[in-house]
Amino acid sequence: MRPLKIGSLAGIPILVHPSWFLLLGLVTWLLATNVFPSWLEDRSTSVYMMMAGSTVVFFFGSIILHELAHSLVARQYRIPVKSITLFAFGGVAQITREAKRPLAELLVAVVGPLTSLVLGFAFLGAWFLVGAQDNHSLDVMLLWLSITNFALAIFNMIPAFPMDGGRVFRSLLWMVTGKYETSTSIAAWTGRGFGWLMMAFGLLLALGASGLAANPVQGLWLIFIGFFLETTARQNLVQGKAIRILDKYNAADLMMTNPPVVEADAAVGRLARGVIEYNPRVCYFVEDHGALAGILSAYQMLLIPEALWDVTTAREAMVPSKRLHAVAPDRKASEVLMEMEEGDLTHLPVVDDGRVLGVVGRDRLLGVLQREGMIAARA
Numbered sequence: 001m002r003p004l005k006i007g008s009l010a011g012i013p014i015l016v017h018p019s020w021f022l023l024l025g026l027v028t029w030l031l032a033t034n035v036f037p038s039w040l041e042d043r044s045t046s047v048y049m050m051m052a053g054s055t056v057v058f059f060f061g062s063i064i065l066h067e068l069a070h071s072l073v074a075r076q077y078r079i080p081v082k083s084i085t086l087f088a089f090g091g092v093a094q095i096t097r098e099a100k101r102p103l104a105e106l107l108v109a110v111v112g113p114l115t116s117l118v119l120g121f122a123f124l125g126a127w128f129l130v131g132a133q134d135n136h137s138l139d140v141m142l143l144w145l146s147i148t149n150f151a152l153a154i155f156n157m158i159p160a161f162p163m164d165g166g167r168v169f170r171s172l173l174w175m176v177t178g179k180y181e182t183s184t185s186i187a188a189w190t191g192r193g194f195g196w197l198m199m200a201f202g203l204l205l206a207l208g209a210s211g212l213a214a215n216p217v218q219g220l221w222l223i224f225i226g227f228f229l230e231t232t233a234r235q236n237l238v239q240g241k242a243i244r245i246l247d248k249y250n251a252a253d254l255m256m257t258n259p260p261v262v263e264a265d266a267a268v269g270r271l272a273r274g275v276i277e278y279n280p281r282v283c284y285f286v287e288d289h290g291a292l293a294g295i296l297s298a299y300q301m302l303l304i305p306e307a308l309w310d311v312t313t314a315r316e317a318m319v320p321s322k323r324l325h326a327v328a329p330d331r332k333a334s335e336v337l338m339e340m341e342e343g344d345l346t347h348l349p350v351v352d353d354g355r356v357l358g359v360v361g362r363d364r365l366l367g368v369l370q371r372e373g374m375i376a377a378r379a
């Protein structure tokens with residue numbers, strides 16, 4: 001399931017993941033059948049539907065603004081932002097790497113809940129301006145939007161990594177201790193703890209246990225969010241461990257020197273046939289007039305249907321060098337992997353002083369993690 005692009009703001013693409021429609025449907029349904037009928041009585045179903053329909057537009061607009069705030073501050077610190085994605089649990093700004101300084105992290109994290117807080121006050125102000133009456137549809141909608149934005153601000157400030165509050169918590173620990181990894185572990189373990197608490201409370205709420213009025217929808221939703229929080233916090237701990245393992249190596253330790261060099265006009269068929277079966281990690285340097293034109297790995301060759309192998313040249317199939325980021329030989333292995341993730345690449349050339357020393361492949365990096373038992377070996 002791939003996210004769809006619905007537009008862009010300040011040059012940042014806004015994407016929606018198919019799972020987001022679940023949240024859209026749930027929120028609209030809750031508003032139309034539950035919230036608005038109890039706040040404003042004796043209206044027809046179509047009025048409630050229209051109120052719900054226009055309120056969710058502003059609700060998701062608020063979430064996008066919250067994520068945009070994170071993104072714009074991140075960009076101020078030269079941290080690239082890939083996109084803002086709406087999905088089943090709300091929104092997320094795809095900020096491609098972590099801040100290098102605690103202050104940057106603190107500001108990037110805190111500005112989101114701050115935006116929700118400002119929006120909460122803005123909707124509250126609008127509610128006062130239209131008269132703050134409890135028997136008008138517009139008033140009720142504005143009040144709900146105000147309360148929801150306040151709730152978002154508070155909820156996001158729970159000190160559970162990777163929520164905003166958890167990031168604030170980590171950056172403060174990081175500032176005080178100067179230890180990034182320890183701070184991350186503490187914040188991630190707190191995140192897991194909160195995840196378990198939410199799931200437990202959600203279960204009690206869903207069942208109506210210990211004196212609570214049973215509310216299966218809110219209970220289930222809490223269980224889902226708690227599960228999501230626990231999972232992402234745990235993944236973050238695993239990721240931290242993977243980075244520590246990878247960082248025992250640098251690009252030069254893992255690179256393949258002297259990869260086979262081929263001419264740009266060579267047909268893919270000649271390079272792939274009889275080669276890929278024996279060496280699925282094969283990777284060619286593609287040369288054009290003596291200069292490195294690009295890299296061609298088995299991955300790119302296999303993207304081309306075999307029937308077209310003989311009419312496709314290495315030049316057409318390769319990743320051209322202008323798309324490849326060259327890495328220095330002393331670059332840490334974890335950063336090389338991140339660079340690959342950012343650029344959607346499988347190989348990067350290792351270059352020192354303009355001289356190409358070799359090529360480092362994603363499979364080598366994953367192999368290191370495999371040997372250490374971090375990821376399951378592929379069959």
Ligand SMILES: [Zn+2]
Pocket residue numbers: 066067070112113156164
């Ligand atoms: Zn946020």
